[in-house]
Amino acid sequence: MSIRKLTIMALLVAIAIAGSTFVSIPTGIARAYPVQHAINVIGAIMLGPVPTVIIAFVTAIIRIFIGTGSLLAIPGSVIGAVCAALAYKNSHKMWLAGIGEIIGTGILASLIAVPYAQLLMGTSVAALFFMPAFLTSSTIGAILGVVVASSLQKTVLIKHFKSSLYE
Secondary structure, eight states: OOOOHHHHHHHHHHHHHHHHOOOOOOEETTEEOOHHHHHHHHHHHHOOOOHHHHHHHHHHHHHHHHHHHHHHHHHHHHHHHHHHHHHHHHHHHHHHHHHIIIIIIIIIIIIHHHHHHHHHHHHOTTTTTSSHHHHHHHHHHHHHHHHHHHHHHHHHHHHHHHHOOOO
């Protein structure tokens, strides 16, 4: 990976962490952190699958350590990042990166969170318990991510770096 790509990855991690400090929405047992999902979509569009998953994982780990995320931050962000990045990689349509984030986090990760929470957190809940919170967070974040990414696509900076970033 190039220094340029690593720098952008670090910047996106910092934005996601700062965003989780200031922007959260209470949704029952969990809190919605839409900035993380927006960063997943932006990373998917700008950088591709592997860097986006690394960004999501590093962000989740740091959020857990600083107390702005629970263990659910890992499946909640990484699965969405994978789906968003693969959707964009295969289609080159920004809106499909957003849909990938919603499906990955809002549906798949919310279902995986049930046994994950039981195993690692000692919480026993019904199969669809996490889905409303995960869907809310990922939908808001995906929309924000697509809007920001489409704005970034119009800048000279991203046009200049795009070919070297997405490999």
